[in-house]
Structures are given as C-alpha cells and as structure tokens.
Amino acid sequence: MNLTxxxxxxxxxxxxxxxxxxxxxxxxxxxxxxxxxxVLNEQLIVEGHEPVEFDHDCREGICGSCSLQINGEPHGPxxxxxxxxxxxxxxKDGDTITIEPFRAxxxxxxxxxxxxxxxxxxxxxxxxxxxxNTSGNTIDANAIPIEKEKADDSFYAATCIGCGACVAxxxxxxxxxxxxxxxxxxxxLPQGQVEATDRVLAMVNQMDKEGFGNCTNTGACEIECxxxxxxxxxxxxxxxxLKASLKG
Amino acid sequence: MGGLIKSSIARKVAMALSGLFLVFFLLQHxxxxxxxxxxxxxxxxxxxxxxxxxxxxxxxxxVLIFGVVFHFIMGFILEIxxxxxxxxxxxxxxxxxxxxxxxRNMIITGLVVxxxxxLHFYDFWVPEIVHKYIxxxxxxxxxxxxxxxxxxxxxIRTGLYVISFVFLGLHLWHGFASxxxxxxxxxxxxxxxxxxxxxxxxxxPLGFVVIALVHYFNH
Ligand code: HEM
Ligand code: SF4
Ligand code: FES
Numbered sequence: 188m189n190l191t192x193x194x195x196x197x198x199x200x201x202x203x204x205x206x207x208x209x210x211x212x213x214x215x216x217x218x219x220x221x222x223x224x225x226v227l228n229e230q231l232i233v234e235g236h237e238p239v240e241f242d243h244d245c246r247e248g249i250c251g252s253c254s255l256q257i258n259g260e261p262h263g264p265x266x267x268x269x270x271x272x273x274x275x276x277x278x279k280d281g282d283t284i285t286i287e288p289f290r291a292x293x294x295x296x297x298x299x300x301x302x303x304x305x306x307x308x309x310x311x312x313x314x315x316x317x318x319x320n321t322s323g324n325t326i327d328a329n330a331i332p333i334e335k336e337k338a339d340d341s342f343y344a345a346t347c348i349g350c351g352a353c354v355a356x357x358x359x360x361x362x363x364x365x366x367x368x369x370x371x372x373x374x375x376l377p378q379g380q381v382e383a384t385d386r387v388l389a390m391v392n393q394m395d396k397e398g399f400g401n402c403t404n405t406g407a408c409e410i411e412c413x414x415x416x417x418x419x420x421x422x423x424x425x426x427x428x429l430k431a432s433l434k435g
Numbered sequence: 436m437g438g439l440i441k442s443s444i445a446r447k448v449a450m451a452l453s454g455l456f457l458v459f460f461l462l463q464h465x466x467x468x469x470x471x472x473x474x475x476x477x478x479x480x481x482x483x484x485x486x487x488x489x490x491x492x493x494x495x496x497x498v499l500i501f502g503v504v505f506h507f508i509m510g511f512i513l514e515i516x517x518x519x520x521x522x523x524x525x526x527x528x529x530x531x532x533x534x535x536x537x538x539r540n541m542i543i544t545g546l547v548v549x550x551x552x553x554l555h556f557y558d559f560w561v562p563e564i565v566h567k568y569i570x571x572x573x574x575x576x577x578x579x580x581x582x583x584x585x586x587x588x589x590x591i592r593t594g595l596y597v598i599s600f601v602f603l604g605l606h607l608w609h610g611f612a613s614x615x616x617x618x619x620x621x622x623x624x625x626x627x628x629x630x631x632x633x634x635x636x637x638x639x640p641l642g643f644v645v646i647a648l649v650h651y652f653n654h
Contacts, residue, residue, distance in 0.1 A: 193526070195526075206526055256525060258527060258529060259525060259527040259528045259529030259530075259532065260529050260532050260533065264532070285526060285527040287526060287527070290521050290523055290524070290525055291521055292519065292520050292521060292522045293520070296523075356533055358517070358530060358534070358539050359517035359520055359521075360517075360520040360521040361443075361517075361520070363443075391442055391443065391444055392442065394443070395441075395442055395443050398519075398520060399443075399520055400443075400516060400517040400519075400520030400521070401443045401446060401447055401513050401516060401517055402443070402447060402617075403513075403517070403538060403541060403613070404538065404609075404616045404617065405533075405535070405538035405539055405609075406534055406538065407530070407533040407534040410532075410533035411533050419621045421616065421621075422616050422619045422620065422621030423619070423621070424444070425444055425447070425448065425616075425617065425618065425619040426619035428442070428445075429448065429619060
C-alpha cells in the first residue's frame with residue numbers, strides 16, 4: 188500500500204518542531220509499524236536527509252520504549268498492542284497517518300518522536316520497591332500463602348511496561364494508571380506491606396511533582412494501555428492513599 | 436483552595452465528595468419540586484418548612500452554598516492544572532476513540548449548570564432573601580406555589596430551564612459514577628452502582644424537565 192505520513196520533526200528539546208509530510212510506497216500489510224518507519228528512514232538516508240528519530244528496543248511488546256501517537260491514539264488504532272506490534276494491515280492504501288510524540292509536560296521531546304520519560308523512573312524510585320534483604324537467608328516467596336485472586340491481580344498490575352500510553356491518551360496527561368499499577372503490584376502482596384504507607388504517599392507525591400495532570404476517570408488510559416491495566420488499580424491507589432494519609 | 440488540598444488524589448476525592456453532596460441535594464430538591472405537580476398544598480407546606488426552619492436556613496443552606504462554590508472552584512482549578520499538564524497540544528487527538536464526550540467535557544457541562552444556577556438564584560433565591568431578611572415582608576405560607584408557577588409562564592425561561600437540565604444530565608452521566616471510582620469504590624458491586632448512577636442521571640434531570648413543562652403547559 189502507499190501512504191502519506193505526517194510526522195513531527197523537532198531538531199532538539201529547545202527548538203520548535205512541526206509536522207512534515209512524507210510518502211512511502213509498497214508497504215506490506217504484514218509489516219509492523221516500526222518496520223514501515225524503517226522503510227521511510229532508509230529512503231530518507233538514500234535521499235540525503237536526516238532520518239526520523241523514534242524510540243524502540245525489543246520490538247516484541249515488552250520493553251515499553253516504542254511510543255508513538257498514531258492518528259490521535261497512543262500505539263495507534265489497534266487494542267492491547269504496542270506500536271512495535273501494530274501491523275500495517277490496520278491501515279488502508281492511500282491513508283494519511285499522523286505520527287506525533289506522546290505529549291505531556293512531564294514527557295518533554297528530546298528529538299523528533301523521542302521523548303524523555305525519566306519522570307516515570309523517578310516515580311518508581313520514590314517507592315516502587317521492597318526493602319527485604321535478599322542476600323543470604325532469603326525465604327522462598329512461595330512459602331507465604333497468598334490468595335489466588337490477589338496474586339493474579341498483583342501479577343496483572345506488574346505487567347505494566349511503563350510505556351506512557353496512559354499519559355499520552357489522557358486529556359489531562361495524568362499518570363494515575365501507571366502509578367497505580369506500580370503501587371498495586373505491592374499493595375496486593377504481603378511482601379509489600381512493610382513500606383505500604385510510605386510507598387503510596389511518596390509515589391503520588393512524586394507523580395504530582397513531575398507535573399502530570401489529575402484523573403477525571405475518562406477511562407481513556409485503560410482502553411489505550413497495551414497491557415490492559417485496569418482502572419481498578421486507580422481506585423485501589425486512591426484507597427491506599429486515603430488510608431496512608433489518615434495514618435499520617 | 437488549591438493550596439489547601441495539595442495532592443492530586445485529595446483534590447479528586449474532595450471533588451467527588453462535593454459532587455456526591457450535590458447529587459444528594461438534587462434528589463431532595465427534586466422530591467419537593469415534584470409535589471408541585473401533584474398538590475399545591477403539599478408543595479406550599481414543604482416550601483414553607485424549608486424556608487422558615489432554622490436548621491435548614493442557617494445550617495444546611497450555608498453548607499449547600501459552600502458545597503456548590505467549593506465544587507465549581509475546585510472544578511476550575513483541576514481544569515487549569517490539567518490543561519497545563521500538556522503544554523504542546525496534539526495536531527491530531529482522537530478522544531472519541533477511547534472516552535465519552537461527557538467525561539472529556541465536564542467543565543463545559545459544569546459551566547452551563549453554573550450559568551443556570553446564576554439564573555436560578557436571580558429567580559428564586561434573591562427574591563426569597565429580600566422577602567425574608569431585607570424587607571421582612573409578612574409571611575404567607577401559601578405564596579410559594581404561585582411564585583413557582585409564575586416563573587414558568589415565559590417560553591424562554593422554560594426553554595433555558597429545559598436546556599440546563601439536559602446539561603446537568605450530561606454532567607451527571609459521567610460525574611455520578613465517576614465519583615465512586617474517585618473515592619476508591621471499584622469492586623464487584625461497581626457494575627450495579629454505575630447502572631444506578633446512569634439511571635439517576637437520566638431520570639432526575641428528566642423529572643425536573645417534566646415539572647417545568649407541566650407548569651408551562653398549564654398556563
Ligand atoms: C456549579 C457548576 C458546576 C461546575 C463548574 C462543575 C464542574 C465540574 C468538573 C470540572 C468536574 C470534573 C472534575 C474532574 O476533572 O475530575 C465535575 C465533576 C463532578 N460534578 Fe460538577 N460541576 C458543577 C455542578 C455540579 C452539580 C450541580 C452536580 C450535582 C448535582 C455536580 C456533580 C458532579 C459530580 C458527581 C462529579 C464527579 C466527581 C468525580 O469525578 O469524582 N456538579 N464537576
Ligand atoms: S499502565 Fe499501560 S499504558 Fe500506562 S505505562 Fe503501564 S503499560 Fe503503558
Ligand atoms: S519496542 Fe519494546 S515494546 Fe515496542
């Protein structure tokens with residue numbers, strides 16, 4: 188298929204960017220979106236132009252680095268997939284595709300489609316860990332019986348790959364889904380209880396400091412999340428936060 | 436107010452609690468208004484009670500005014516903060532692909548309700564206050580029904596009233612169910628609770644519309 192691409196080009200963090208139009212031809216429906224971007228970049232290099240910068244690493248939907256806003260939706264029109272797992276057969280011959288970086292004040296653009304997501308790292312650093320001593324006499328985690336339902340919910344929360352699509356989709360650029368997944372995976376397990384109070388306070392505090400918006404419960408994040416992280420996690424984080432605030 | 440409540444979650448919970456309080460008030464207001472299309476006497480009696488009872492006038496009324504003012508000021512604060520959280524807008528943003536119009540436009544539906552509240556205060560509250568606390572006019576326990584009916588003579592006012600309640604319905608369609616999530620209520624009962632909230636968002640505003648139209652067509 189032949190496509191028209193409108194891609195955000197921006198020289199560096201401080202310069203003003205704009206959408207540039209490119210054409211690609213003979214795109215196969217079985218290609219992934221990033222392979223299509225590779226085709227474009229090879230073409231640009233041959234023509235002597237600077238290729239389009241975009242983030243990617245695993246290209247199998249597990250690292251969370253690929254982050255493109257495609258036709259107004261993070262990771263494009265398909266559901267439960269990352270950009271690298273999005274197939275070109277989701278588009279039609281002759282389509283115009285708009286490709287932008289994920290937009291949030293807390294995700295500044297570095298170059299073209301590459302954004303700085305270290306704000307997520309700082310939220311993690313604020314409390315996304317347990318301080319059990321794992322050197323030496325480590326107790327087998329399975330020695331502690333945990334209800335199946337809780338173990339499952341914790342596992343699902345832990346599947347968040349930190350891609351930032353939730354922020355990108357949200358009209359408020361809120362990071363509640365990401366933060367709530369990271370809080371929930373610990374809040375649901377006995378191993379997470381020791382730091383439970385400090386964790387949720389510190390992580391929410393960091394989230395606010397980074398300049399993410401508030402949640403309006405539009406649910407856009409859950410729909411666009413490539414891992415299907417549930418809104419239940421946000422409700423759980425709100426409960427954990429209220430509990431922690433009352434404890435002081 | 437933004438400084439008083441510092442964290443995003445605390446602000447959100449405050450928003451939900453003030454919203455839920457207003458929902459509760461709306462139900463009470465509806466119940467009394469509804470009697471006006473059944474019996475003028477009952478309506479007069481209830482209105483007289485609400486208008487002269489000390490607890491209602493000097494305890495509940497100030498709480499209600501605080502609740503409304505708190506809710507819309509917090510709504511503005513959240514809206515401004517949320518806009519600032521995305522400094523560069525998307526060239527293309529497909530909100531409809533993942534969320535409802537109501538959920539994305541709470542500030543618009545809220546502003547229409549606020550404009551309506553302005554009209555409502557001008558129509559009913561200001562005359563009440565002038566009557567009772569400025570002119571100290573003689574009390575007549577049967578004046579309320581007549582005052583109400585008179586307001587619905589004008590097709591323009593009735594029309595504005597109807598439009599406002601459509602917007603209130605849109606506001607509550609998202610807002611009522613959303614407030615459960617905000618206070619952390621999301622469990623096996625949520626499907627039922629959401630259904631109840633959505634039904635409420637249709638039935639109660641529609642009820643207000645019916646009351647207005649009944650009075651209008653009775654002229
Ligand atoms: C006076 C004018 C009003 C304005 C300007 C206003 C504005 C808003 C805004 C902007 C929100 C969304 C806040 C967010 O982003 O989370 C909201 C939520 C809400 N509003 Fe209003 N509103 C008004 C009146 C009302 C009234 C009269 C009611 C009820 C009868 C109401 C009930 C609610 C509820 C239940 C929520 C949901 C809270 C949540 O999501 O947790 N609002 N309002
Ligand atoms: S919650 Fe989903 S959308 Fe958000 S960062 Fe995690 S995986 Fe990505
Ligand atoms: S490149 Fe790793 S998830 Fe897409």
